[in-house]
Amino acid sequence: MKSLYLIKPYLSERRLFIVLGLIFLITVDFLQLFIPRIIKWAIDDLTGYRIDKISLLIYALYIVGISVLIGIFRYLWRRCLMGTSRRVEEGLRNRLFAHVQTLSAPYFDKAKTGDLMAHATNDIQNVRMATGMGIVALTDAVVLGTAAVGFMVYINVKLTLFVLIPMPLIVFGARFFSKKMHRGYHEVQGAFSELTEVVRERFAGIRMIKAYNREQEASSKIETVSKDYIGKNLALVRITGSFSPMMILFSNISLAIVLFLGGRQTITFTITPGDFVAFIAYLGLLTWPMMATGWVTNLIQRGKASLNRIDRIIKEKPTIDDPADPVWPDHVSGSIGFESVTFSYRPFDRSSVAAPVLDGIDLEIKHGNVLGIVGPPGSGKSTLLSLIPRIFDVGGGCITMDSIDIRKIQLAHLRSMISYMPQEPFLFAGTIRENITFDSRKTNESQLIQAVERASLLDAINTFPNGFETIVGEKGIVLSGGQKQRVGLARMLLKDAPVMILDDPISQVDLKTGETIIDTIRAMAGEKTIIIVSHRLSALRFADRIIALDHGRIFESGTHAELMANNQYYAKTFRLQEVEEEYA
Ligand code: ADP
């Protein structure tokens, strides 16, 4: 199996524990097999009237002693082997996460978050089960199974053969049921997460539901999902409920065979009464290895399939990656150039041709200059910005930084040159401080306060119950859209890179705050290369050049004064907004 390389490092790291664990496990198996021997000796002594109270007590103490040893060794193998499988789980999960993080934006357009979550949980759990319980069940099946049969053969071959007749039923029964139980269990889990999600969403959207009088519909939706969950649970109960009665039936058939045939052999003195009782005890020990045989094939199959799925993700290469021979510019001034850049997103189905989102874009932004971008929604403004830090790569043409094709610059280096504020900054669950500094230990307090002040966020933070340590998100206070935007802005100002990219930074703040923010940005002109998208055109008046995009093409370009004189889209929109703002 090729994908085994994924877990090998963790297994060899735990080699000592695996060897010890197996020794302890096999020791337990043999100790268990010893108990029927003691019973045999005791009964043979009893039926031969050769026993006194003292030796009976000794036999009893043997059994107590062995049971104590079994307990100790069982604890030890569990620690060694289960610890190993947990280590495999941990290592594999970290590796998968580290790898997925290196993949590029186009991969995440293709792969659903839910699927990735499933790989990180179910598949890794399957591998853990295969390396933990899989190894245990396999060892028990082989060692305990053959040894028990061996002791039975030692007592009587013919009897053993008859008793083994129902055993394949146990093996196949266990295989069949464990498969069904696993599937049923997963369906229950799936239905449960669906239920949680629907309930969570209905609670989160409770204001909307109330405003539109949709309580009835929300309730009936919950009822449907809830009914599905109960149905799946009952289906699982039907399977688990019939499993053990079935197994007990099969092993009781074996017991009946022993009782009848073995009893007759005891009468004819072929075997001793002690052998007869020991035989029944061995039979009891044999049920688990038989079930384990059926179970282990499923465990290993599932683990293998899961490991292969994980392997496929690990084999996935980032489409946007470092160049083979990166150029290291000593000093980046931060001028940006676009040369006939075209771009299209991957089409959703392969048959259709992707429409170009950007088409023949030529731009030159000198160091310290400000470029403003305007255009109707969907015209490609955000896409254009995302190409500069290589969130996506250009389809045709090229983008340069200091006249070097950005694909020739080390990715981490390129991104360290750019401060990028996306249209909808994402907030992680955590404190305001963590969200702004991104957990970076490098930032000192005065830098943080300065950035927050410049982002017009300090007053808001001061009103929060715990200031910078206030938790935001689901578990904390809820920030308004404009506050989130300013957190994104503070993040960006703190990074302080030579190139600043802002995607509609004032779309959700009031006019006055917007003006303060624009003043902050404006103060950086001349020092930083700034590219800024805004739907509020007045915010871009100070730009050295403004372009208007539509359908991925530049159709107007110039300074504010030039565009106003041009009297086209820009000038008309500008005047319209001026009137709106007056009456706002
Ligand atoms: P703008 O920022 O000007 O509103 P965008 O750059 O966000 O425009 O979008 C331009 C076009 O690209 C739109 O038609 C949009 O639907 C499409 N688009 C944006 N992001 C994606 C994506 N991740 N996958 C596919 N299409 C996208």
Ligand code: MG
């Ligand atoms: Mg946009």
